[in-house]
Amino acid sequence: MHLDPQEFVADMAGFLGWYYVVVAACNAGAVWYCIARRRFFWMLVWAAVTVGFAVAAYQAFDGRAIALDEAVKTQIDAFIGPVSFTVGTFVFLVVMYLGRSFFVLPAVAWAGLNAALLFMGVSMTDPEFAAVVTKPDNVPIVAMVFLLGIFTWWGTAQAVENDRRLAQGRPPLEKDYDQKVLVWPDVVYLELIGMIIATVVLLVWSLAIQAPLEEPANPVVTPNPSKAPWYFLGLQEMLVYFDASIAGVILPVLMIVGLMAVPYLDFNEKGDGYYTIKQRRFAYIVFQFGFLQLWILLILIGTFMRGPNWCFFGLYEFRDPHKIVAASNIKLSELFWSVGLGQSVPQVAAGAGFIVRTATIIWREIAGLTFLGVYFVALPVLLSRTLLRSFYRQMGVTRYTIMIFMLLMMLMLPIKMVLRWTLNVSYIVSLPEYFANF
């Protein structure tokens, strides 16, 4: 696995060369676009970028592709961890959200896309990074990241435009296209062209990358790590913070039920049939946090950063199967009784009756049960009278209760992450007697 980086770059010369050619061609397209619209300043900028990528392509073909310095890569890997990645991406999303009217400007978005593509190209010179990214089953995830970026930009750009229009008392831009067109020919031809393009894309993809086929299945040889299919890696990543019954069964069921409940919980009648953020800020933020932060980014961690023994690895780090991470997780009950009060944790006496046994267990877990009681009972009641008062009034008890329960369950994931990172807490309530830990 440890290839000489120089040799590896030479191996990748053809791929990287063509990669930069395509990126340069895209920027040439941007130049043409700016000429057509008489934006000469940006035309010069993208022309310079085109030349830059063309030079990069020439160097790559020549076996001298731009690469990161080993020291820089080590620095990046040392910085990146579950905490910094999660917090960093969260801050990134918040900044993107707050500054959205700036970030959706075509020039800014295009610069961002160029930066991401350059990052990909530069990182592909690293054997470890390339090995993970070019694994055939991981290629769609890379594509998905770029597609999500592009479509999020596209949707947000229209939302920003619509919010501006709505503030001026004008209808959303969808209203500008109010005329009716006949399905034949307008829609059916679009569908035909779409099918042809989709078929061509899939054929090229299929000819370029062979479907993976590893050794025949062997029940006695366990691969390390064993990974679920990529779209379930967010769930597998949650196993770090929850037991299988929570991460693998209860939370997925709640996700499905919660998604189904969305139209019945979202009582806001505005923002129906057009892109907008300002008219439905709460729904928008909750959905984006759940989708981008807790679903997509967990999949990215599970796919690209989890290696042998489910250890966290930096982007360029050697996937060392002997990497050891000191695990010093403790339960909240231990933290409360031993560390906090300096006592021993209450133990169920052997041969104790049902009532004594149950009482002892409740006493042992009193800290966690109190936390959960406050979190799931007192907090919703408090919120219904303060911050979410208008929600409570408009939704009624049943819908409010379901909404707040779903929301609090969703937020349990980041809460457990933070508890793990800061206090090493594994379980808030642990009932090994019943195979139940939370």
Add this chain to the structure above:
Amino acid sequence: MAFGKKIIESIRSSQLWKSVFRHAPPLDRRNRILAVVSNFVLHIHPVSVKKHVIRPGFTWYMGAITFYLFLLETVTGVLLMFYYRPTLQWAYNDMLALRDVVSLGVLRELHRWGAHAMVISVWLHMYRVFLTGSYKKPREFNWVVGVLLLVMTLLLSFTGYLLPWDQLSMWAITVGSNMARAVPFVGYEGPGQQILSVGGIDMITGGSDSRFALLGARVVGEETLNRFYILHCVAIPLVCAFFIGLHFWRIRKDGGMSGPK
């Protein structure tokens, strides 16, 4: 040119053509409408749509792409079934044959990459529907159907993942299906499973729990291969096809594609 027109004209006026397409060429408004309403395949469409509906920026075309991928998966899947036997003896060998021997050697690639693409396009479709608030009244129930279709897409992909019977597939399914033994009450490592016991004898064991029901055995083996094969090729596609029909029908019944009022 005139000759070509003549041929087209004679085809169009033949009894055979007229028996299939009962309207004149779709060149005027009346016949364009007839082209849609009198055609079995096209009649899921309305006669006309608002222009914003066909703008790429509004729908990203992700719903249509998802449905196209479903059709493509069906066609390539049926073709693959001609070559594939879901047994320990043959499953992997048939994969090798598909790769090395069978003509049109991209069949498995088309099916696999199409499946990945379908998962992504379903997510993007749902993302778009959320961002445009298109699930709001009166389309609530169609969103629910859509969530079911999302789940079915993931299950189709998951069950298909096992079929090549290589290390990648067997262990991915092992990891995934291990969740099934942690189901509350009915998984033998799930919370509360010991409640289901009669006279001190556990009802829920490794040989009788939810994971066993999924795998047909205690570990991923030939029984699992058979179960997943039938789920993948027959059971889930049938259910999925029903819900796709419902999904499309409801778009029309709920007043067509969403848009500003």
